[in-house]
Amino acid sequence: MKQKRLEATxxxxxxxxxxxxxxxxxxxxxxxxxxxSFTEYNVMNSPKFVGLENYEKVLRDEYVxxxxxxxxxxxxxxxxxxxxxxxxFAAFLAxxxxxxxxxxxxxxxxxxxxxxxxxxxxIWRTILGTDxxxxxxxxxxxxxxxxxxxxxxxxSLISICIVAIWKNVGYFLVIFYAGIMDIPKSLYEAAxxxxxxxxxxxxxxxxxxxxxxxxxxxxxxxxxxxxVFDLSYQMTGGxxxxxxxxxxxxxxxxxxKQYKMGYACAMAxxxxxxxxxxxxxxxxxxxxxxx
Amino acid sequence: xxxxxxxVSSVLxxxxxxxxxxxxxAPFIYMILMSFTKSxxxxxxxxxxxxxxxxxxxxxxxxxxxxxxxxxxxxxxCCSCFFNCVVASMAAYGFEKKRFPGREKIYNMYVATMMVPxxxxxxxxxxxxxxxxxxNxxxxxxxxxxxxxxxxxxxxxxxxxxxxxxxxxxxxxxxxxxxxxxIVLPLIKPVLISLIVFTFVTSWNDFLxxxxxxxxxxxxxxxxxxxxxxxxxGTNYGLIMAGAAVSFIFPFILYVFLQKQFVEGIALSGVKx
Numbered sequence: 001m002k003q004k005r006l007e008a009t010x011x012x013x014x015x016x017x018x019x020x021x022x023x024x025x026x027x028x029x030x031x032x033x034x035x036x037s038f039t040e041y042n043v044m045n046s047p048k049f050v051g052l053e054n055y056e057k058v059l060r061d062e063y064v065x066x067x068x069x070x071x072x073x074x075x076x077x078x079x080x081x082x083x084x085x086x087x088x089f090a091a092f093l094a095x096x097x098x099x100x101x102x103x104x105x106x107x108x109x110x111x112x113x114x115x116x117x118x119x120x121x122x123i124w125r126t127i128l129g130t131d132x133x134x135x136x137x138x139x140x141x142x143x144x145x146x147x148x149x150x151x152x153x154x155x156s157l158i159s160i161c162i163v164a165i166w167k168n169v170g171y172f173l174v175i176f177y178a179g180i181m182d183i184p185k186s187l188y189e190a191a192x193x194x195x196x197x198x199x200x201x202x203x204x205x206x207x208x209x210x211x212x213x214x215x216x217x218x219x220x221x222x223x224x225x226x227x228v229f230d231l232s233y234q235m236t237g238g239x240x241x242x243x244x245x246x247x248x249x250x251x252x253x254x255x256x257k258q259y260k261m262g263y264a265c266a267m268a269x270x271x272x273x274x275x276x277x278x279x280x281x282x283x284x285x286x287x288x289x290x291x
Numbered sequence: 292x293x294x295x296x297x298x299v300s301s302v303l304x305x306x307x308x309x310x311x312x313x314x315x316x317a318p319f320i321y322m323i324l325m326s327f328t329k330s331x332x333x334x335x336x337x338x339x340x341x342x343x344x345x346x347x348x349x350x351x352x353x354x355x356x357x358x359x360x361x362x363x364x365x366x367x368x369c370c371s372c373f374f375n376c377v378v379a380s381m382a383a384y385g386f387e388k389k390r391f392p393g394r395e396k397i398y399n400m401y402v403a404t405m406m407v408p409x410x411x412x413x414x415x416x417x418x419x420x421x422x423x424x425x426x427n428x429x430x431x432x433x434x435x436x437x438x439x440x441x442x443x444x445x446x447x448x449x450x451x452x453x454x455x456x457x458x459x460x461x462x463x464x465x466x467x468x469x470x471x472x473x474i475v476l477p478l479i480k481p482v483l484i485s486l487i488v489f490t491f492v493t494s495w496n497d498f499l500x501x502x503x504x505x506x507x508x509x510x511x512x513x514x515x516x517x518x519x520x521x522x523x524x525g526t527n528y529g530l531i532m533a534g535a536a537v538s539f540i541f542p543f544i545l546y547v548f549l550q551k552q553f554v555e556g557i558a559l560s561g562v563k564x
Contacts (some may be wrong), residue, residue, distance in 0.1 A: 014385025017380045026404040032415035092304045108312045114542045116496030118514045123318045201360045225409050232500045248410050255414050256503045268411045
Protein backbone atom coordinates (compact mmCIF):
# COMPACT_ATOMS: atom_id res chain seq x y z
CA MET A 1 0.00 0.00 0.00
CA LYS A 2 2.74 2.39 1.03
CA GLN A 3 4.76 1.20 -1.94
CA LYS A 4 1.85 2.02 -4.26
CA ARG A 5 1.40 5.49 -2.87
CA LEU A 6 5.12 6.18 -3.22
CA GLU A 7 5.02 5.07 -6.86
CA ALA A 8 2.01 7.29 -7.57
CA THR A 9 3.72 10.29 -5.98
CA UNK A 10 6.81 9.66 -8.06
CA UNK A 11 4.65 9.40 -11.19
CA UNK A 12 3.02 12.75 -10.50
CA UNK A 13 6.40 14.37 -9.85
CA UNK A 14 7.78 13.10 -13.14
CA UNK A 15 4.86 14.36 -15.20
CA UNK A 16 4.46 17.61 -13.25
CA UNK A 17 6.70 19.93 -15.33
CA UNK A 18 5.13 18.91 -18.60
CA UNK A 19 1.64 18.92 -17.11
CA UNK A 20 2.06 22.51 -15.95
CA UNK A 21 3.24 23.57 -19.41
CA UNK A 22 0.52 21.66 -21.29
CA UNK A 23 -2.17 23.02 -18.99
CA UNK A 24 -1.04 26.63 -19.13
CA UNK A 25 -0.05 26.89 -22.78
CA UNK A 26 -2.35 24.37 -24.47
CA UNK A 27 -5.43 23.33 -22.56
CA UNK A 28 -6.39 26.48 -20.68
CA UNK A 29 -5.77 28.66 -23.78
CA UNK A 30 -8.15 26.48 -25.83
CA UNK A 31 -10.95 27.29 -23.39
CA UNK A 32 -9.87 30.93 -23.19
CA UNK A 33 -10.05 31.10 -26.97
CA UNK A 34 -13.58 29.72 -26.79
CA UNK A 35 -14.61 32.27 -24.17
CA UNK A 36 -12.94 35.23 -25.92
CA SER A 37 -14.71 34.35 -29.14
CA PHE A 38 -17.95 35.56 -27.53
CA THR A 39 -16.45 38.88 -26.46
CA GLU A 40 -15.13 42.13 -27.80
CA TYR A 41 -11.59 42.44 -26.51
CA ASN A 42 -8.68 44.67 -27.46
CA VAL A 43 -6.32 43.63 -24.60
CA MET A 44 -6.34 47.19 -23.14
CA ASN A 45 -9.95 47.20 -21.88
CA SER A 46 -11.56 44.22 -20.22
CA PRO A 47 -13.47 41.82 -22.49
CA LYS A 48 -17.10 42.71 -23.20
CA PHE A 49 -19.60 39.90 -23.77
CA VAL A 50 -21.24 40.21 -27.20
CA GLY A 51 -22.81 36.77 -27.66
CA LEU A 52 -22.65 35.35 -31.15
CA GLU A 53 -21.86 38.67 -32.82
CA ASN A 54 -18.27 37.73 -33.74
CA TYR A 55 -19.39 34.53 -35.42
CA GLU A 56 -22.09 36.34 -37.37
CA LYS A 57 -19.55 38.95 -38.48
CA VAL A 58 -16.99 36.29 -39.42
CA LEU A 59 -19.46 34.60 -41.71
CA ARG A 60 -20.39 37.89 -43.38
CA ASP A 61 -16.85 39.29 -43.61
CA GLU A 62 -15.67 39.38 -47.23
CA TYR A 63 -12.02 39.24 -46.22
CA VAL A 64 -12.62 36.11 -44.16
CA UNK A 65 -14.66 34.56 -46.94
CA UNK A 66 -11.80 35.22 -49.39
CA UNK A 67 -9.40 33.69 -46.89
CA UNK A 68 -11.59 30.59 -46.51
CA UNK A 69 -11.99 30.15 -50.28
CA UNK A 70 -8.26 30.65 -50.90
CA UNK A 71 -7.29 28.20 -48.17
CA UNK A 72 -9.74 25.66 -49.55
CA UNK A 73 -8.31 26.10 -53.05
CA UNK A 74 -4.81 25.80 -51.62
CA UNK A 75 -5.74 22.52 -49.91
CA UNK A 76 -7.42 21.13 -53.03
CA UNK A 77 -4.42 21.94 -55.21
CA UNK A 78 -1.49 21.05 -52.97
CA UNK A 79 -2.69 17.91 -51.19
CA UNK A 80 -3.56 15.71 -54.21
CA UNK A 81 -0.50 16.77 -56.19
CA UNK A 82 2.02 16.43 -53.37
CA UNK A 83 0.54 13.06 -52.35
CA UNK A 84 0.59 11.70 -55.90
CA UNK A 85 4.10 12.98 -56.61
CA UNK A 86 5.62 11.72 -53.39
CA UNK A 87 3.96 8.31 -53.76
CA UNK A 88 5.09 7.97 -57.37
CA PHE A 89 8.66 8.98 -56.58
CA ALA A 90 8.78 6.69 -53.53
CA ALA A 91 7.46 3.73 -55.51
CA PHE A 92 9.86 4.43 -58.37
CA LEU A 93 12.87 4.69 -56.09
CA ALA A 94 11.85 1.53 -54.24
CA UNK A 95 11.43 -0.49 -57.41
CA UNK A 96 14.31 0.82 -59.48
CA UNK A 97 16.81 2.49 -57.24
CA UNK A 98 17.37 0.82 -53.88
CA UNK A 99 20.99 1.86 -54.06
CA UNK A 100 23.36 4.72 -53.32
CA UNK A 101 22.08 6.93 -56.12
CA UNK A 102 18.49 6.42 -54.98
CA UNK A 103 19.54 7.35 -51.46
CA UNK A 104 21.26 10.44 -52.80
CA UNK A 105 18.16 11.50 -54.74
CA UNK A 106 16.01 11.06 -51.63
CA UNK A 107 18.34 13.16 -49.52
CA UNK A 108 18.43 15.89 -52.17
CA UNK A 109 14.63 16.01 -52.31
CA UNK A 110 14.58 16.37 -48.53
CA UNK A 111 16.57 19.62 -48.56
CA UNK A 112 13.53 21.90 -49.08
CA UNK A 113 11.95 20.27 -46.00
CA UNK A 114 14.70 21.51 -43.68
CA UNK A 115 14.65 25.07 -45.00
CA UNK A 116 12.16 27.29 -43.22
CA UNK A 117 9.07 28.45 -45.07
CA UNK A 118 10.39 31.99 -44.71
CA UNK A 119 13.69 31.07 -46.37
CA UNK A 120 11.94 29.15 -49.14
CA UNK A 121 9.48 31.98 -49.66
CA UNK A 122 12.32 34.50 -49.85
CA ILE A 123 14.19 32.53 -52.48
CA TRP A 124 11.11 31.77 -54.58
CA ARG A 125 9.97 35.36 -54.42
CA THR A 126 13.17 36.28 -56.21
CA ILE A 127 12.96 33.38 -58.67
CA LEU A 128 9.37 34.25 -59.56
CA GLY A 129 9.98 38.00 -59.75
CA THR A 130 9.21 40.08 -62.83
CA ASP A 131 11.90 42.19 -64.54
CA UNK A 132 14.25 39.38 -65.30
CA UNK A 133 13.31 36.79 -62.65
CA UNK A 134 14.97 33.51 -63.46
CA UNK A 135 11.78 31.51 -64.03
CA UNK A 136 10.48 33.99 -66.58
CA UNK A 137 13.85 33.85 -68.34
CA UNK A 138 13.61 30.06 -68.48
CA UNK A 139 10.10 29.95 -69.86
CA UNK A 140 11.15 32.71 -72.26
CA UNK A 141 13.62 30.29 -73.84
CA UNK A 142 10.66 28.08 -74.71
CA UNK A 143 8.86 31.04 -76.24
CA UNK A 144 6.38 31.83 -73.44
CA UNK A 145 5.54 35.38 -72.42
CA UNK A 146 6.70 36.43 -68.98
CA UNK A 147 4.14 35.89 -66.23
CA UNK A 148 3.70 38.23 -63.28
CA UNK A 149 3.55 35.22 -60.94
CA UNK A 150 3.09 36.92 -57.60
CA UNK A 151 1.74 40.27 -58.75
CA UNK A 152 -1.27 38.97 -60.66
CA UNK A 153 -4.29 37.90 -58.65
CA UNK A 154 -4.86 35.03 -61.11
CA UNK A 155 -1.50 33.38 -60.45
CA SER A 156 -0.47 34.45 -56.94
CA LEU A 157 -2.20 31.63 -55.08
CA ILE A 158 -1.12 29.01 -57.62
CA SER A 159 2.49 30.15 -57.27
CA ILE A 160 2.31 29.68 -53.51
CA CYS A 161 0.80 26.21 -54.04
CA ILE A 162 3.66 25.23 -56.34
CA VAL A 163 6.25 26.29 -53.77
CA ALA A 164 4.37 24.42 -51.04
CA ILE A 165 4.32 21.26 -53.14
CA TRP A 166 8.02 21.69 -53.89
CA LYS A 167 8.67 21.99 -50.16
CA ASN A 168 6.49 19.06 -49.01
CA VAL A 169 7.16 16.28 -51.53
CA GLY A 170 10.50 15.27 -49.96
CA TYR A 171 8.85 14.90 -46.56
CA PHE A 172 6.02 12.67 -47.67
CA LEU A 173 8.37 10.76 -49.96
CA VAL A 174 10.37 9.68 -46.92
CA ILE A 175 7.21 8.51 -45.16
CA PHE A 176 5.95 6.61 -48.22
CA TYR A 177 9.36 5.08 -48.86
CA ALA A 178 9.60 3.77 -45.29
CA GLY A 179 6.06 2.39 -45.68
CA ILE A 180 6.95 0.56 -48.90
CA MET A 181 10.06 -0.91 -47.28
CA ASP A 182 7.85 -2.34 -44.52
CA ILE A 183 5.72 -4.33 -46.97
CA PRO A 184 6.76 -8.02 -46.77
CA LYS A 185 8.95 -8.98 -49.73
CA SER A 186 7.23 -12.36 -49.95
CA LEU A 187 4.08 -10.71 -51.29
CA TYR A 188 5.99 -9.39 -54.30
CA GLU A 189 7.76 -12.70 -54.87
CA ALA A 190 4.46 -14.55 -54.87
CA ALA A 191 3.00 -11.99 -57.29
CA UNK A 192 5.96 -12.34 -59.61
CA UNK A 193 5.64 -16.12 -59.61
CA UNK A 194 2.03 -15.58 -60.66
CA UNK A 195 3.26 -13.38 -63.51
CA UNK A 196 2.18 -9.94 -62.24
CA UNK A 197 4.06 -7.05 -63.85
CA UNK A 198 5.39 -3.96 -62.05
CA UNK A 199 2.18 -1.97 -62.48
CA UNK A 200 -0.02 -4.81 -61.28
CA UNK A 201 2.26 -5.22 -58.28
CA UNK A 202 1.94 -1.51 -57.56
CA UNK A 203 -1.85 -1.37 -57.80
CA UNK A 204 -2.59 -4.77 -56.23
CA UNK A 205 0.02 -4.88 -53.48
CA UNK A 206 1.80 -1.59 -52.81
CA UNK A 207 -1.23 0.68 -52.91
CA UNK A 208 -3.55 -1.44 -50.72
CA UNK A 209 -0.76 -2.14 -48.22
CA UNK A 210 0.04 1.57 -47.98
CA UNK A 211 -3.52 2.54 -47.09
CA UNK A 212 -2.76 3.56 -43.47
CA UNK A 213 0.28 5.58 -44.61
CA UNK A 214 -1.70 7.25 -47.37
CA UNK A 215 -4.43 8.18 -44.93
CA UNK A 216 -1.80 9.73 -42.68
CA UNK A 217 -0.16 11.64 -45.51
CA UNK A 218 -3.48 12.97 -46.77
CA UNK A 219 -4.75 13.97 -43.32
CA UNK A 220 -1.48 15.61 -42.32
CA UNK A 221 -1.32 17.34 -45.68
CA UNK A 222 -4.84 18.71 -45.28
CA UNK A 223 -4.35 19.85 -41.70
CA UNK A 224 -1.03 21.55 -42.44
CA UNK A 225 -2.46 23.18 -45.53
CA UNK A 226 -5.32 24.69 -43.56
CA UNK A 227 -2.70 26.31 -41.36
CA VAL A 228 -0.66 27.85 -44.18
CA PHE A 229 0.71 31.25 -43.25
CA ASP A 230 4.51 31.66 -43.51
CA LEU A 231 4.73 31.07 -47.25
CA SER A 232 2.03 33.47 -48.30
CA TYR A 233 3.10 36.06 -45.72
CA GLN A 234 6.61 36.01 -47.13
CA MET A 235 5.79 35.67 -50.83
CA THR A 236 2.78 37.91 -51.36
CA GLY A 237 1.63 39.20 -47.99
CA GLY A 238 -1.83 37.99 -49.00
CA UNK A 239 -2.06 40.11 -52.12
CA UNK A 240 -2.62 41.36 -54.66
CA UNK A 241 -5.99 42.33 -53.26
CA UNK A 242 -7.31 39.40 -51.26
CA UNK A 243 -6.06 36.86 -53.80
CA UNK A 244 -3.70 34.93 -51.53
CA UNK A 245 -5.00 35.69 -48.05
CA UNK A 246 -5.29 32.56 -45.90
CA UNK A 247 -7.32 31.74 -42.78
CA UNK A 248 -4.33 32.05 -40.47
CA UNK A 249 -3.37 35.33 -42.09
CA UNK A 250 -6.87 36.63 -41.42
CA UNK A 251 -6.51 35.54 -37.78
CA UNK A 252 -3.09 37.19 -37.57
CA UNK A 253 -4.33 40.46 -39.03
CA UNK A 254 -7.42 40.63 -36.84
CA UNK A 255 -5.52 39.83 -33.66
CA UNK A 256 -2.16 41.53 -34.09
CA LYS A 257 -2.82 44.33 -36.56
CA GLN A 258 -6.29 45.44 -35.48
CA TYR A 259 -6.24 44.06 -31.92
CA LYS A 260 -9.68 42.51 -32.36
CA MET A 261 -8.87 39.53 -30.15
CA GLY A 262 -12.45 38.30 -29.74
CA TYR A 263 -13.04 38.40 -33.46
CA ALA A 264 -9.74 36.62 -34.15
CA CYS A 265 -10.62 33.95 -31.58
CA ALA A 266 -13.91 33.29 -33.35
CA MET A 267 -11.93 32.65 -36.54
CA ALA A 268 -9.48 30.45 -34.65
CA UNK A 269 -12.39 28.39 -33.31
CA UNK A 270 -13.60 28.01 -36.88
CA UNK A 271 -10.16 26.66 -37.81
CA UNK A 272 -10.28 24.30 -34.84
CA UNK A 273 -13.66 22.95 -35.94
CA UNK A 274 -12.35 22.39 -39.46
CA UNK A 275 -9.33 20.47 -38.18
CA UNK A 276 -11.47 18.37 -35.80
CA UNK A 277 -13.87 17.53 -38.63
CA UNK A 278 -10.97 16.39 -40.83
CA UNK A 279 -9.71 14.14 -38.05
CA UNK A 280 -13.19 12.71 -37.49
CA UNK A 281 -13.66 12.08 -41.21
CA UNK A 282 -10.27 10.38 -41.37
CA UNK A 283 -11.30 8.04 -38.59
CA UNK A 284 -14.61 7.29 -40.29
CA UNK A 285 -13.17 6.74 -43.75
CA UNK A 286 -10.12 4.78 -42.75
CA UNK A 287 -11.78 3.24 -39.74
CA UNK A 288 -8.73 3.22 -37.55
CA UNK A 289 -8.42 3.50 -33.82
CA UNK A 290 -6.80 6.43 -32.08
CA UNK A 291 -3.22 5.41 -31.41
CA UNK B 292 9.60 -5.74 -55.66
CA UNK B 293 12.88 -4.65 -57.14
CA UNK B 294 12.93 -4.69 -60.88
CA UNK B 295 16.11 -3.86 -62.65
CA UNK B 296 14.77 -3.87 -66.22
CA UNK B 297 14.84 -0.40 -67.77
CA UNK B 298 11.90 0.18 -70.07
CA VAL B 299 10.91 3.39 -71.84
CA SER B 300 8.47 4.34 -69.10
CA SER B 301 10.95 3.69 -66.34
CA VAL B 302 13.53 5.87 -68.09
CA LEU B 303 10.89 8.60 -68.25
CA UNK B 304 10.26 8.07 -64.54
CA UNK B 305 13.95 8.39 -63.82
CA UNK B 306 14.06 11.60 -65.82
CA UNK B 307 11.13 13.00 -63.84
CA UNK B 308 12.78 12.11 -60.52
CA UNK B 309 16.05 13.70 -61.59
CA UNK B 310 14.34 16.85 -62.84
CA UNK B 311 12.47 17.16 -59.55
CA UNK B 312 15.65 16.59 -57.56
CA UNK B 313 17.33 19.36 -59.54
CA UNK B 314 14.46 21.76 -58.84
CA UNK B 315 14.86 20.89 -55.17
CA UNK B 316 18.46 21.99 -55.03
CA ALA B 317 18.68 24.66 -57.75
CA PRO B 318 16.95 27.42 -55.74
CA PHE B 319 19.53 27.05 -52.98
CA ILE B 320 22.42 27.20 -55.43
CA TYR B 321 20.80 30.29 -56.91
CA MET B 322 20.53 31.74 -53.41
CA ILE B 323 24.25 31.21 -52.76
CA LEU B 324 25.28 32.68 -56.12
CA MET B 325 23.03 35.71 -55.68
CA SER B 326 24.34 36.34 -52.17
CA PHE B 327 27.78 37.00 -53.65
CA THR B 328 26.57 39.61 -56.12
CA LYS B 329 25.79 43.27 -55.72
CA SER B 330 22.71 42.69 -57.81
CA UNK B 331 19.77 45.03 -57.56
CA UNK B 332 18.13 43.42 -60.56
CA UNK B 333 16.89 39.89 -60.71
CA UNK B 334 19.01 38.91 -63.66
CA UNK B 335 21.89 36.80 -62.49
CA UNK B 336 24.98 37.59 -64.53
CA UNK B 337 27.95 35.32 -64.03
CA UNK B 338 30.41 38.21 -64.17
CA UNK B 339 28.67 39.80 -61.15
CA UNK B 340 29.49 36.88 -58.90
CA UNK B 341 32.47 37.48 -56.66
CA UNK B 342 33.09 34.76 -54.11
CA UNK B 343 35.68 36.78 -52.26
CA UNK B 344 33.21 39.60 -51.61
CA UNK B 345 31.44 39.02 -48.31
CA UNK B 346 30.06 42.55 -48.08
CA UNK B 347 26.42 41.37 -48.31
CA UNK B 348 26.98 39.10 -45.36
CA UNK B 349 28.79 41.70 -43.30
CA UNK B 350 26.00 44.14 -44.14
CA UNK B 351 23.17 41.87 -42.91
CA UNK B 352 25.16 40.98 -39.82
CA UNK B 353 26.15 44.49 -38.85
CA UNK B 354 23.40 46.72 -40.19
CA UNK B 355 20.28 44.51 -40.29
CA UNK B 356 20.51 43.00 -36.85
CA UNK B 357 21.38 39.51 -38.06
CA UNK B 358 24.10 39.24 -35.48
CA UNK B 359 21.63 39.63 -32.63
CA UNK B 360 19.02 37.56 -34.42
CA UNK B 361 21.47 34.72 -34.92
CA UNK B 362 22.42 34.86 -31.25
CA UNK B 363 18.73 34.81 -30.25
CA UNK B 364 17.96 31.91 -32.55
CA UNK B 365 20.87 29.89 -31.20
CA UNK B 366 19.90 30.56 -27.57
CA UNK B 367 16.24 29.74 -28.20
CA UNK B 368 17.04 26.58 -30.16
CA CYS B 369 19.55 25.24 -27.63
CA CYS B 370 17.27 25.89 -24.66
CA SER B 371 14.22 24.46 -26.47
CA CYS B 372 16.10 21.27 -27.29
CA PHE B 373 17.44 20.90 -23.77
CA PHE B 374 14.21 21.63 -21.90
CA ASN B 375 12.07 19.66 -24.32
CA CYS B 376 14.24 16.59 -23.76
CA VAL B 377 14.24 16.96 -19.97
CA VAL B 378 10.53 17.67 -19.60
CA ALA B 379 9.40 15.11 -22.19
CA SER B 380 11.60 12.25 -21.02
CA MET B 381 10.57 12.81 -17.40
CA ALA B 382 6.90 12.78 -18.35
CA ALA B 383 7.27 9.80 -20.66
CA TYR B 384 9.01 7.87 -17.87
CA GLY B 385 6.26 8.79 -15.43
CA PHE B 386 3.49 7.76 -17.81
CA GLU B 387 5.11 4.51 -18.92
CA LYS B 388 6.79 3.18 -15.79
CA LYS B 389 4.77 4.51 -12.86
CA ARG B 390 1.20 3.69 -11.97
CA PHE B 391 -0.92 6.48 -10.58
CA PRO B 392 -4.62 7.29 -10.57
CA GLY B 393 -5.77 9.13 -13.70
CA ARG B 394 -2.69 8.17 -15.66
CA GLU B 395 -4.36 7.24 -18.93
CA LYS B 396 -6.91 10.05 -18.62
CA ILE B 397 -4.16 12.66 -18.37
CA TYR B 398 -2.25 10.97 -21.18
CA ASN B 399 -5.27 11.02 -23.47
CA MET B 400 -5.60 14.71 -22.76
CA TYR B 401 -2.01 15.12 -23.99
CA VAL B 402 -2.85 13.20 -27.16
CA ALA B 403 -5.90 15.39 -27.73
CA THR B 404 -3.85 18.59 -27.53
CA MET B 405 -1.85 17.39 -30.53
CA MET B 406 -4.92 17.86 -32.69
CA VAL B 407 -5.31 21.52 -31.81
CA PRO B 408 -3.60 23.89 -34.25
CA UNK B 409 -1.10 26.25 -32.61
CA UNK B 410 -2.94 29.27 -34.00
CA UNK B 411 -5.94 28.46 -31.80
CA UNK B 412 -3.98 28.75 -28.57
CA UNK B 413 -1.71 31.52 -29.78
CA UNK B 414 -3.99 34.48 -29.03
CA UNK B 415 -4.76 33.58 -25.37
CA UNK B 416 -1.08 32.71 -24.84
CA UNK B 417 -0.14 36.10 -26.26
CA UNK B 418 -2.57 37.77 -23.84
CA UNK B 419 -1.22 35.75 -20.88
CA UNK B 420 2.37 36.61 -21.79
CA UNK B 421 1.48 40.26 -22.23
CA UNK B 422 -0.27 40.45 -18.86
CA UNK B 423 2.70 38.79 -17.18
CA UNK B 424 5.14 41.10 -18.99
CA UNK B 425 6.82 38.11 -20.64
CA UNK B 426 6.65 39.20 -24.27
CA ASN B 427 10.08 39.86 -25.76
CA UNK B 428 11.73 37.29 -23.49
CA UNK B 429 13.56 34.09 -24.31
CA UNK B 430 11.16 32.35 -21.95
CA UNK B 431 8.14 33.06 -24.14
CA UNK B 432 9.98 31.92 -27.28
CA UNK B 433 11.22 28.70 -25.71
CA UNK B 434 8.24 27.59 -23.68
CA UNK B 435 5.88 27.29 -26.64
CA UNK B 436 8.18 24.86 -28.42
CA UNK B 437 7.61 22.33 -25.65
CA UNK B 438 4.43 20.38 -26.34
CA UNK B 439 2.93 16.93 -25.97
CA UNK B 440 4.65 15.57 -29.07
CA UNK B 441 7.92 14.82 -27.30
CA UNK B 442 6.09 12.94 -24.55
CA UNK B 443 4.21 10.82 -27.09
CA UNK B 444 7.37 10.13 -29.04
CA UNK B 445 9.47 9.10 -26.06
CA UNK B 446 6.73 7.10 -24.36
CA UNK B 447 6.42 4.72 -27.30
CA UNK B 448 10.17 4.19 -27.10
CA UNK B 449 10.15 3.93 -23.30
CA UNK B 450 7.90 0.86 -23.55
CA UNK B 451 10.97 -0.99 -24.80
CA UNK B 452 12.91 -0.32 -21.58
CA UNK B 453 12.59 -3.58 -19.60
CA UNK B 454 10.76 -3.25 -16.26
CA UNK B 455 12.97 -6.00 -14.78
CA UNK B 456 16.01 -3.83 -15.20
CA UNK B 457 14.41 -0.98 -13.24
CA UNK B 458 13.15 -3.43 -10.59
CA UNK B 459 16.62 -4.93 -10.20
CA UNK B 460 18.15 -1.50 -9.76
CA UNK B 461 15.54 -0.67 -7.14
CA UNK B 462 16.21 -3.92 -5.26
CA UNK B 463 19.91 -3.04 -5.29
CA UNK B 464 18.99 0.16 -3.49
CA UNK B 465 19.58 2.54 -6.36
CA UNK B 466 17.74 5.80 -5.56
CA UNK B 467 14.85 6.72 -7.83
CA UNK B 468 16.41 9.76 -9.48
CA UNK B 469 19.57 7.79 -10.23
CA UNK B 470 17.54 5.06 -11.92
CA UNK B 471 16.11 7.70 -14.21
CA UNK B 472 19.37 9.54 -14.91
CA UNK B 473 21.84 6.65 -15.02
CA ILE B 474 19.73 3.82 -16.42
CA VAL B 475 16.72 5.17 -18.31
CA LEU B 476 18.27 8.18 -20.05
CA PRO B 477 21.19 6.27 -21.62
CA LEU B 478 18.74 3.64 -22.89
CA ILE B 479 16.51 6.15 -24.65
CA LYS B 480 19.37 8.06 -26.24
CA PRO B 481 18.38 7.25 -29.87
CA VAL B 482 14.91 8.72 -29.46
CA LEU B 483 16.33 11.73 -27.63
CA ILE B 484 18.54 12.45 -30.62
CA SER B 485 15.50 12.26 -32.91
CA LEU B 486 13.65 14.63 -30.60
CA ILE B 487 16.59 17.05 -30.53
CA VAL B 488 16.79 17.13 -34.30
CA PHE B 489 13.05 17.61 -34.61
CA THR B 490 13.00 20.35 -31.96
CA PHE B 491 15.97 22.05 -33.56
CA VAL B 492 14.25 22.31 -36.93
CA THR B 493 10.84 23.35 -35.56
CA SER B 494 12.26 26.01 -33.32
CA TRP B 495 14.85 27.30 -35.81
CA ASN B 496 12.16 27.61 -38.49
CA ASP B 497 9.39 28.83 -36.20
CA PHE B 498 7.98 32.07 -37.52
CA LEU B 499 4.45 33.06 -36.50
CA UNK B 500 4.98 33.02 -32.73
CA UNK B 501 8.29 34.96 -32.82
CA UNK B 502 6.64 37.38 -35.24
CA UNK B 503 3.78 38.20 -32.87
CA UNK B 504 5.58 37.85 -29.54
CA UNK B 505 8.67 39.93 -30.27
CA UNK B 506 8.12 43.64 -30.74
CA UNK B 507 11.60 44.64 -29.62
CA UNK B 508 14.05 44.31 -32.52
CA UNK B 509 16.73 43.08 -30.11
CA UNK B 510 14.63 39.96 -29.55
CA UNK B 511 13.97 39.06 -33.19
CA UNK B 512 14.88 35.56 -34.25
CA UNK B 513 16.47 34.84 -37.64
CA UNK B 514 13.20 34.06 -39.40
CA UNK B 515 11.68 37.36 -38.29
CA UNK B 516 14.82 39.32 -39.22
CA UNK B 517 14.85 37.63 -42.63
CA UNK B 518 11.20 38.43 -43.29
CA UNK B 519 11.91 42.09 -42.55
CA UNK B 520 14.77 42.32 -45.07
CA UNK B 521 12.35 42.52 -47.97
CA UNK B 522 10.72 45.64 -46.58
CA UNK B 523 14.09 47.15 -45.63
CA UNK B 524 15.88 46.52 -48.91
CA GLY B 525 13.14 46.04 -51.52
CA THR B 526 15.25 45.16 -54.53
CA ASN B 527 18.70 44.62 -53.09
CA TYR B 528 18.46 40.95 -53.94
CA GLY B 529 22.08 40.14 -53.18
CA LEU B 530 21.56 41.30 -49.62
CA ILE B 531 18.25 39.50 -49.17
CA MET B 532 19.74 36.26 -50.48
CA ALA B 533 22.67 36.62 -48.07
CA GLY B 534 20.11 36.79 -45.26
CA ALA B 535 18.34 33.70 -46.58
CA ALA B 536 21.65 31.88 -46.83
CA VAL B 537 22.52 32.65 -43.21
CA SER B 538 19.20 31.28 -41.98
CA PHE B 539 19.51 28.18 -44.17
CA ILE B 540 23.12 27.22 -43.54
CA PHE B 541 22.78 26.06 -39.92
CA PRO B 542 20.07 23.44 -40.36
CA PHE B 543 21.75 22.46 -43.62
CA ILE B 544 25.13 21.75 -42.02
CA LEU B 545 23.42 19.74 -39.32
CA TYR B 546 21.50 17.84 -42.00
CA VAL B 547 24.67 16.95 -43.87
CA PHE B 548 26.23 15.45 -40.73
CA LEU B 549 23.16 13.89 -39.13
CA GLN B 550 21.23 12.90 -42.21
CA LYS B 551 19.79 9.68 -40.87
CA GLN B 552 18.66 11.18 -37.57
CA PHE B 553 17.20 14.14 -39.45
CA VAL B 554 15.07 12.08 -41.74
CA GLU B 555 14.00 9.84 -38.86
CA GLY B 556 13.33 12.70 -36.47
CA ILE B 557 11.26 14.63 -38.94
CA ALA B 558 9.48 11.66 -40.45
CA LEU B 559 8.58 10.39 -36.97
CA SER B 560 6.88 13.66 -36.21
CA GLY B 561 4.33 12.86 -38.87
CA VAL B 562 3.87 9.23 -38.01
CA LYS B 563 3.32 9.90 -34.32
CA UNK B 564 1.78 13.35 -34.36
